[in-house]
Amino acid sequence: xxxxxxxxxxxxxxxxxxxxxxxxxxxxxxxxxxxxxxxxxxxxxxxxxxxxxxxxxxxxxxxxxxxxxxxxxxxxxxxxxxxxxxxxxxxxxxxxxxxxxxxxxxxxxxxxxxxxxxxxxxxxxxxxxxxxxxxxxxxxxxxxxxxxxxxxxxxxxxxxxxxxxxxxxxxxxxxxxxxxxxxxxxxxxxxxxxxxxxxxxxxxxxxxxxxxxxxxxxxxxxx
Amino acid sequence: xxxxxxxxxxxxxxxxxxxxxxxxxxxxxxxxxxxxxxxxxxxxxxxxxxxxxxxxxxxxxxxxxxxxxxxxxxxxxxxxxxxxxxxxxxxxxxxxxxxxxxxxxxxxxxxxxxxxxxxxxxxxxxxxxxxxxxxxxxxxxxxxxxxxxxxxxxxxxxxxxxxxxxxxxxxxxxxxxxxxxxxxxxxxxxxxxxxxxxxxxxxxxxxxxxxxxxxxxxxxxxx
DNA sequence: TAGATTGTTAATCGATTAACAATC
DNA sequence: TAGATTGTTAATCGATTAACAATC
Numbered sequence: 380x381x382x383x384x385x386x387x388x389x390x391x392x393x394x395x396x397x398x399x400x401x402x403x404x405x406x407x408x409x410x411x412x413x414x415x416x417x418x419x420x421x422x423x424x425x426x427x428x429x430x431x432x433x434x435x436x437x438x439x440x441x442x443x444x445x446x447x448x449x450x451x452x453x454x455x456x457x458x459x460x461x462x463x464x465x466x467x468x469x470x471x472x473x474x475x476x477x478x479x480x481x482x483x484x485x486x487x488x489x490x491x492x493x494x495x496x497x498x499x500x501x502x503x504x505x506x507x508x509x510x511x512x513x514x515x516x517x518x519x520x521x522x523x524x525x526x527x528x529x530x531x532x533x534x535x536x537x538x539x540x541x542x543x544x545x546x547x548x549x550x551x552x553x554x555x556x557x558x559x560x561x562x563x564x565x566x567x568x569x570x571x572x573x574x575x576x577x578x579x580x581x582x583x584x585x586x587x588x589x590x591x592x593x594x595x596x597x598x599x600x601x602x
Numbered sequence: 603x604x605x606x607x608x609x610x611x612x613x614x615x616x617x618x619x620x621x622x623x624x625x626x627x628x629x630x631x632x633x634x635x636x637x638x639x640x641x642x643x644x645x646x647x648x649x650x651x652x653x654x655x656x657x658x659x660x661x662x663x664x665x666x667x668x669x670x671x672x673x674x675x676x677x678x679x680x681x682x683x684x685x686x687x688x689x690x691x692x693x694x695x696x697x698x699x700x701x702x703x704x705x706x707x708x709x710x711x712x713x714x715x716x717x718x719x720x721x722x723x724x725x726x727x728x729x730x731x732x733x734x735x736x737x738x739x740x741x742x743x744x745x746x747x748x749x750x751x752x753x754x755x756x757x758x759x760x761x762x763x764x765x766x767x768x769x770x771x772x773x774x775x776x777x778x779x780x781x782x783x784x785x786x787x788x789x790x791x792x793x794x795x796x797x798x799x800x801x802x803x804x805x806x807x808x809x810x811x812x813x814x815x816x817x818x819x820x821x822x823x824x825x
Numbered sequence: 826t827a828g829a830t831t832g833t834t835a836a837t838c839g840a841t842t843a844a845c846a847a848t849c
Numbered sequence: 850t851a852g853a854t855t856g857t858t859a860a861t862c863g864a865t866t867a868a869c870a871a872t873c
Contacts, residue, residue, distance in 0.1 A: 444828085638853095651843070
């Protein structure tokens with residue numbers, strides 16, 4: 380209420396807040412009541428300074444001597460992160476990755492609900508989940524009726540741009556994209572791209588570089 | 603050869619280099635020969651300045667007037683990114699996500715090869731891929747023999763730390779982790795965490811915030 | 826009280842961008 | 850040549866960290 384700095388928090392910060400929350404839940408379940416900024420920092424691998432700053436951004440106050448009350452923190456984080464609101468999503472593209480994501484989301488949830496999958500060959504898909512798969516032609520209507528705001532794209536590379544446009548047209552405001560094309564956010568929407576091959580390639584590069592610069596590690600054998 | 607600044611390039615830069623490469627391949631296949639920094643910038647959504655800086659880091663020179671030679675850029679990028687070296691990986695944990703990743707990597711490759719999957723219940727797994735799945739007890743030996751340096755973790759939450767230790771012990775230097783625990787890199791290794799639920803949650807938050815701050819969008823209905 | 830921890834400001838750090846001389 | 854684009858330096862920007870007074 381005082382500083383009213385509740386503009387859009389940046390993505391890294393939100394990631395950290397989500398991690399704090401996870402850690403705090405664990406601590407709580409272990410019977411802990413209080414926590415210090417350095418505990419939280421250690422837990423998620425950041426400095427205590429940053430923890431305190433993060434918490435101050437969401438208006439959480441600790442006690443100068445007694446640290447932070449875990450239950451207070453959790454409550455505040457749930458509010459800020461909107462943990463209690465329904466999280467409705469749809470998935471487009473029910474090929475291998477699509478189905479895998481459906482299966483994954485079918486049990487790991489965290490409050491996230493995939494209402495439906497869509498595919499141009501909805502009939503011929505062997506669906507091992509309880510989540511219904513409809514034909515893509517139903518998509519726009521469904522999204523509008525259910526007021527879904529978040530969509531997951533798992534279609535092949537060339538179709539991704541098209542699907543993005545359809546989703547935005549239907550009212551989707553946030554997209555998680557698994558297709559190996561960088562989808563760019565135009566106008567009012569937020570797109571996160573996850574590219575598994577790219578992540579692995581990146582890892583190969585980093586490791587190779589680490590080997591070159593640090594010289595050989597304990598085990599011999601690599602040039 | 604002149605500035606020898608070939609220390610470890612940071613992760614964002616590598617991601618960009620990988621994107622440049624993809625764009626350049628597309629341009630080349632369309633018959634283009636030259637490209638300017640602003641073209642590349644537009645394509646991956648960064649400023650021309652950054653493109654030029656990125657390219658200078660990998661010692662690529664353009665012509666003051668004629669831009670950059672696409673084939674030269676591609677060649678340089680392939681060298682730097684190690685695109686031609688074999689990319690051997692293993693996957694640990696062949697549950698839903700694990701199998702999904704196996705299937706995905708079974709055809710999308712990009713030069714990445716998953717040599718084997720490992721699971722504590724290797725026998726009872728219905729394996730739809732051509733990639734063999736072995737018992738976890740074989741893992742260490744396999745990794746050492748094949749000199750695998752990159753591992754993918756897709757085991758359930760509680761087992762992840764353990765698996766990480768085993769992998770590092772066996773000589774793995776880079777890990778892509780899909781388990782919903784933040785694995786931290788100790789000593790000589792690099793860990794990237796991908797947490798799908800977390801990404802989606804984050805997206806929900808960002809969208810909610812965008813709605814709040816920007817006021818309602820064109821379509822009415824949301825408070 | 827003495828000691829420890831917060832809240833917050835100023836310093837640091839790194840990455841991105843703007844700007845512009847060099848030059849094709 | 851005139852115009853456009855590079856290569857590179859300096860400025861900017863934002864995020865993280867260090868430091869320290871306030872205080873429980």
